[in-house]
Amino acid sequence: xxxxxxxxxxxxxxxxxxxxxxxxxxxxxxxxxxxxxxxxxxxxxxxxxxxxxxxxxxxxxxxxxxxxxxxxxxxxxxxxxxxxxxxxxxxxxxxxxxxxxxxxxxxxxxxxxxxxxxxxxxxxxxxxxxxxxxxxxxxxxxxxxxxxxxxxxxxxxxxxxxxxxxxxxxxxxxxxxxxxxxxxxxxxxxxxxxxxxxxxxxxxxxxxxxxxxxxxxxxxxxxxxxxxxxxxxxxxxxxxxxxxxxxxxxxxxxxxxxxxxxxxxxxxxxxxxxxxxxxxxxxxxxxxxxxxxxxxxxxxxxxxxxxxxxxxxxxxxxxxxxxxxxxxxxxxxxxxxxxxxxxxxxxxxxxxxxxxxxxxxxxxxxxxxxxxxxxxxxxxxxxxxxxxxxxxxxxxxxxxxxxxxxxxxxxxxxxxxxxxxxxxxxxxxxxxx
Amino acid sequence: xxxxxxxxxxxxxxxxxxxxxxxxxxxxxxxxxxxxxxxxxxxxxxxxxxxxxxxxxxxxxxxxxxxxxxxxxxxxxxxxxxxxxxxxxxxxxxxxxxxxxxxxxxxxxxxxxxxxxxxxxxxxxxxxxxxxxxxxxxxxxxxxxxxxxxxxxxxxxxxxxxxxxxxxxxxxxxxxxxxxxxxxxxxxxxxxxxxxxxxxxxxxxxxxxxxxxxxxxxxxxxxxxxxxxxxxxxxxxxxxxxxxxxxxxxxxxxxxxxxxxxxxxxxxxxxxxxxxxxxxxxxxxxxxxxxxxxxxxxxxxxxxxxxxxxxxxxxxxxxxxxxxxxxxxxxxxxxxxxxxxxxxxxx
Numbered sequence: 022x023x024x025x026x027x028x029x030x031x032x033x034x035x036x037x038x039x040x041x042x043x044x045x046x047x048x049x050x051x052x053x054x055x056x057x058x059x060x061x062x063x064x065x066x067x068x069x070x071x072x073x074x075x076x077x078x079x080x081x082x083x084x085x086x087x088x089x090x091x092x093x094x095x096x097x098x099x100x101x102x103x104x105x106x107x108x109x110x111x112x113x114x115x116x117x118x119x120x121x122x123x124x125x126x127x128x129x130x131x132x133x134x135x136x137x138x139x140x141x142x143x144x145x146x147x148x149x150x151x152x153x154x155x156x157x158x159x160x161x162x163x164x165x166x167x168x169x170x171x172x173x174x175x176x177x178x179x180x181x182x183x184x185x186x187x188x189x190x191x192x193x194x195x196x197x198x199x200x201x202x203x204x205x206x207x208x209x210x211x212x213x214x215x216x217x218x219x220x221x222x223x224x225x226x227x228x229x230x231x232x233x234x235x236x237x238x239x240x241x242x243x244x245x246x247x248x249x250x251x252x253x254x255x256x257x258x259x260x261x262x263x264x265x266x267x268x269x270x271x272x273x274x275x276x277x278x279x280x281x282x283x284x285x286x287x288x289x290x291x292x293x294x295x296x297x298x299x300x301x302x303x304x305x306x307x308x309x310x311x312x313x314x315x316x317x318x319x320x321x322x323x324x325x326x327x328x329x330x331x332x333x334x335x336x337x338x339x340x341x342x343x344x345x346x347x348x349x350x351x352x353x354x355x356x357x358x359x360x361x362x363x364x365x366x367x368x369x370x371x372x373x374x375x376x377x378x379x380x381x382x383x384x385x386x387x388x389x390x391x392x393x394x395x396x397x398x399x400x401x402x403x404x405x406x407x408x409x410x411x412x413x414x415x416x417x418x419x420x421x422x423x424x425x426x427x428x429x430x431x432x433x434x435x436x437x438x439x440x441x442x443x444x445x446x447x448x449x450x451x452x453x454x
Numbered sequence: 455x456x457x458x459x460x461x462x463x464x465x466x467x468x469x470x471x472x473x474x475x476x477x478x479x480x481x482x483x484x485x486x487x488x489x490x491x492x493x494x495x496x497x498x499x500x501x502x503x504x505x506x507x508x509x510x511x512x513x514x515x516x517x518x519x520x521x522x523x524x525x526x527x528x529x530x531x532x533x534x535x536x537x538x539x540x541x542x543x544x545x546x547x548x549x550x551x552x553x554x555x556x557x558x559x560x561x562x563x564x565x566x567x568x569x570x571x572x573x574x575x576x577x578x579x580x581x582x583x584x585x586x587x588x589x590x591x592x593x594x595x596x597x598x599x600x601x602x603x604x605x606x607x608x609x610x611x612x613x614x615x616x617x618x619x620x621x622x623x624x625x626x627x628x629x630x631x632x633x634x635x636x637x638x639x640x641x642x643x644x645x646x647x648x649x650x651x652x653x654x655x656x657x658x659x660x661x662x663x664x665x666x667x668x669x670x671x672x673x674x675x676x677x678x679x680x681x682x683x684x685x686x687x688x689x690x691x692x693x694x695x696x697x698x699x700x701x702x703x704x705x706x707x708x709x710x711x712x713x714x715x716x717x718x719x720x721x722x723x724x725x726x727x728x729x730x731x732x733x734x735x736x737x738x739x740x741x742x743x744x745x746x747x748x749x750x751x752x753x754x755x756x757x758x759x760x761x762x763x764x765x766x767x768x769x770x771x772x773x774x775x776x777x778x779x780x781x782x783x784x785x786x787x788x789x790x791x792x793x794x795x796x797x798x799x800x801x
Contacts, residue, residue: 061801062801063797063800063801064800064801065800073793073796076788077787077788077793078787079781079783079786079787080786081550081778081779081781081786082546082549082550082778084546101796105788105792105796106786106788108774108785110774110775111772112772112773112774112775113771113772113773113774114774114778114781114785114786115773115778115786116549116771116773116778118545118549118771120542120575121571121572121575122571124539124542124571124572125539125541125542125545125571125572125575126542127542128535128536128539128541128542128543128545128546128572129542129543129545129546129549130546131535131542131543131546132513132533132535132542132543132544132545132546132547132548132549132550133546133547133549133550134546134550135533135543135546135547135550136511136546136547136548136550136551136554136779137550137551137777137779137780138546138549138550138551138778138779139786140546140550154536154539155536155539158535158536162533248797248800249793249797251790251793252787255783256783256786256787288531289531289551289779289780290511290530290531290547290551290554291508291509291511291531291551291553291554291777291779292508293506293508294508295475295507295508295529297508297531298507298508298528298529298530298531298532299531299532300523300524300531300532300533300534301531301532301533301534302532302533302534303534303535303536304534312524
């Protein structure tokens, strides 16, 4: 008897193929044909897309403290910057610093932003919590900076390797006192790239922190995407007075609302003019940035800062209104929930003949389109990946009181990416079907 | 013919500024507070060194000490940040603009308690900046609780005695990597003045712990941070003489009795030994001597450690010479071709 022959995996596969061709008869109706649906596409995870976006947005100071699921954003950024942001003198046109904790990471962002750098950090929920005090300092002293929050499941350590949209409320109001923050919410890799441009421009234009609310599913998983488009608009450094401006003006008041949009003019440390300096402080201050406990100074200043928040509504990325006039039922979702909604709307239509309209939020504060969408629908399902209907809560604060009862929460908190069936079933249950 | 009355020309420094150009707002601290004396010394040192006020960035945390940047150098930008976290703000500012001269003013509560985490990491990075702790052993703004630099046995006005060991911020700074570390006393005008001038010419972290009595809450018998206690217990290690790089050296010195350190900018720091055998370029000896001082209940002052050659944090980052803050878009945004190349790699 002949003993067994040892063959390699390729030979083994070939033997199987040969056997099947010779002995098996095709019985199913399927044919395989090569399609070109992926032609020209790229494969990238959201964190890498964000890193690329930040590099093209001209980031100069990056600080970070390692935390899942955000670490890969900065690690990828380090690689890209080392390759593409070294000047002709062989020196870096950026600084990347691993800080001792998230408190230091955001402190460096704020110091860098105050001194004129395009500064950023990336973190997740626990880091966001630690950044609360500094967030208020940046809000009140009006210092630009970009914070990427790659959301994971909280509270506390939670499920650090699972995805969530649980930081919406805490980030929107991150800090004590009347602090309000601007949030951008990407759904896709290409939006991570594009919103990096928006985030840095808005931060400097509005002299405040911009939080980009990604999540673990978007940040760490690979996604197919169209190639990113080169940013066509120039970098906007906001209202910064140069030495020449000061010579012309004679002086300035840091927190004066000269243009009626709530945004004052600032100067950078090192500006070579005797009138350039101002004293940034987290304590009460007047238009000239002098210490003040006067009630009228405090009130006027807080109202002005609030005006910026109103102004920014016309500048943040508008929502994507996928459809608005087909149905009395509307769906509002954001971030990675988007992908489940596309499929769920098909299921609702095909299986239940239930047509729906859909608006995808891309920013907080809300823009006009969001209010119009709610006005047009009898019932609006707000789909989100947290227990407490956090975005719905923000909508309640913003919409006309009589519209609040139209809002219904579809929530999902088990930490896995949202699936369409859960959304479909929950909406149909609430629709009484 | 009209004659103008002759007035003496105002004294100006080497960049043409009078000392008035270095003044700040009127202090709101208590009369007699050590911090006010330190502000005065900063004004004098900056003026004499001919530092352009526009080049200076003042940074502080929270506390009486941290209010003081408002009381000197109004022509310099300033950032009064949050409690204990000024080091990170200073770090960010220096990353953004490496041409700034960062001057941080903190207190013993701000640095040794709430801010100890950021303090140690600042020291370890050797970020170019001057970091002053105005050290009075108590929290003044909250009415006189002990801080972590209060000595064992020190007594509050209320009779409460501190029984926890003091953190020696100087020993800590030396251990962690700061490259210019000293202690002075707000009442020792000459010594503090020389140390501040030397600090200005150092490239790396300067950590100066300046004992600065709190006249309201910690200047009584039983306190180890009072004016009286300092006058009785201060033990200067050296007689400090500083010769800036722009001045001629006209005095010879005895190398046996004096150690001369050449600073980063060519200035010379001359330390005439008051104590036989002390070498401020020797780290381990410095820490040893500080620990010994605690045993002996001495308040040692002087330059404990100096290393003018160690690379600073900014050197290690290999940053371009131009401040990052003002780099143009043509430098900070890579070209269309780079994006295409990146996209190609992802196909």
